[in-house]
Amino acid sequence: MKKNDAVAAPRLIRTGAGFPPSRRSEIDPMPEPRDDQGRSPERGRSISVDPKGQRSARSRFAPGTARLSALAASFLLVSCTGDLRERLDALLAPLxxxxxPGVAVMVIRDGAVVYxxxxxxxxxxxxxPIGPRTAFDIASVSKQFTAMLAMILRQEDRLDYDxxxxxxxxxxxxxxxxxTVRHLLTHTSGLPDYYDALARAGGPRGFVSNHDALAYLARQGDAVFPPxxxxxxxxxGYEMLALVLEKAAGEPFGDLLRRRIFEPLGMRDTRLRDRPDVPVPxxxxxxxxxxxGFAPSPDHPLDCLVGSGAVNTTLDDLDRCDQALAADRLVRRATLDDALRPMRLGDGTLSAYAFGWFLKRDLWHRRLEHPGSWLGYQAFIVRYPDDRFTVVLLAxxxxxxxxxxxxRIVRLYAGPFGTF
Structure with missing residues (x-):
């Protein structure tokens, strides 16, 4: 890598209104897993904009601060060397x-927020303006919380993955x-998709619940492939997993997330939006x-499906979650290590997805990541657990x-030799 590569402004802004058909890491040579049609996984599908400005979910795969006069500048810069700060500021300048609208950026290094x-x-x-307590719909990144809840129940012998x-x-x-439950956690269940049909049908309350989805799925044909x-x-699969966890614990999924994860970790601004009327500060x-310009994204009948998405959270709260994972709070190290093992598929190869995270290697470093997108919202988290380095992006x-x-942010901090 040339020395100035990390300083040059990347092509951060995509033309058009849709999400990209694929997103391959510039660092890791291994492409993201894809489905049979070659699509890369993301919660949320591309948004089309018609001449009247109305948006529609086109294909769904894988969404109280003071007014400032000139906002858009960073609201906090801490513990970052001047050179790195300047280069990161330059990288983010186009935004x-x-x-x-914009992006919230956080870099965590050795347990401290450095940017x-x-x-x-x-x-x-x-x-x-966007601030550290601005809440974003993190879409498919919500799956890490569903998987974490499964791990907690496993530790308590209330759930067996098999x-x-x-x-x-x-x-x-x-x-x-x-x-099995493990197949749901690892995207290897073979369950058929129901999104297009459910989006057209809507729900009896104007939105589709997980129980509506279960009733529809129960009437469908065979599995797409053997589990x-x-x-x-x-x-x-993750929406059915949310219902499984409800049954295993005897509580509504939203209550479980709040009582078992959000409240113990002090994630006070995080909400599961399982109904359109749920207030999100x-x-x-x-x-x-x-x-x-930009137009606000409309509500959608599938906004409130949980397990796969619908968590709204902030940089501050995601910092608390990252610290908990690093310190083995809530989830023990042995439980987490077991959950992050790749699954062997029918052809003998290993899947690049574990419980709630994509598994990658970046040079010598173990890398966990997950994207998410849903109707005007995006999220991306990348973690290097062995190096105690995390980047969080919410848009x-x-x-x-x-x-x-x-x-590009990883390159800045890792340097030409990949050392954090």
Whole structure:
């Protein structure tokens, strides 16, 4: 890598309103796992904008601060050397604006936040800036919390990963006794997709719940492939997993997340938006490009499906979660190590996905990451657990390539020799 590569501004802004068909790490030579149609996994599908400015979910795969006069600058810069700070500021310069939605950026190194910045507006119409307690819909990054809850129940002997799903959800018995909780956690269940049909049908309350989804899935045909045969990223699997965890613990999924994870970790601004009327403090509005500006993303019937998404959280709260993972709080080290082992597929190869995280190698370093996107919101987290280094990116605009931005930030800190 040339010395100046890390300083040069990357192509962070994507043209058009849609999400990219694939996002390959610039560092890791291994491409992301894909489904049979070659799509890369993300919660949320591309957003199309028609001439009237109306958006629609086109394909769904894998979404109280003071007014400032010139916002968009960073709200906090701490413990970062002057040279690194200047180069990171230069990298983020294209995202600085007091008239557009933006991105929240956090870098954690050796247990301390060394860089934290808010770029752009949480609410364009009201001129509210992004701050450390601005809440974003983190879409598929929510899966880490679903997986964490499964690990906690496993530690308490209330859940066995190899229990057939049908024992918790008899309505899915048509898919056989071989589909287990582990298959749901690792996207190897073979469950068919139902998003397009459910989005058209809506729900009896104007939105689709997980129980609506279960009832629909129970009426569908056979599995797409035998459980464990191959990897196919599946929001459906994590939505059924949320119902399994409810059955195993005897509590609603939202209560479990709040009582077992959010409250113990002090994640006071984090909410599961399992109903449209759930209040989320300081929630950013999601936006998609429209003409020369941006338009707010509309509500969608699938906004409130949980397990696969619907967690709204902040930089501050994600810092608390990262510290907990590093310190073995809530989840013991042995439990986490077991959960992060790749699963062997039917053809003998190893899957690049474990419980809630994609597994990668960056030179000599173990790397965990997960993207998320949903109707104007994006999130991307990359963790180097052995190096105690984490980058968190949250956005309320759909035209920024967070994967590229995360890799450029990693390059800045790792240097030409990949040493953090």
């Amino acid at each position: 600085r604006s007091d008239r557009a 934290s910045a808010g770029l752009g507006l949480a609410d364009v119409e009201r001129g509210i 229990t057939p799903v049908a024992r918790f959800l008899p309505d899915l018995s048509r898919f056989g006794e071989t589909m 464990g045969e191959r990897f196919q990223y599946s929001d459906v 300081n929630r950013a509005r999601g936006y998609a490009p429209l003409g020369q 309320n605009r759909s035209d920024v390539d967070l994967a590229v931005l995360a890799d």
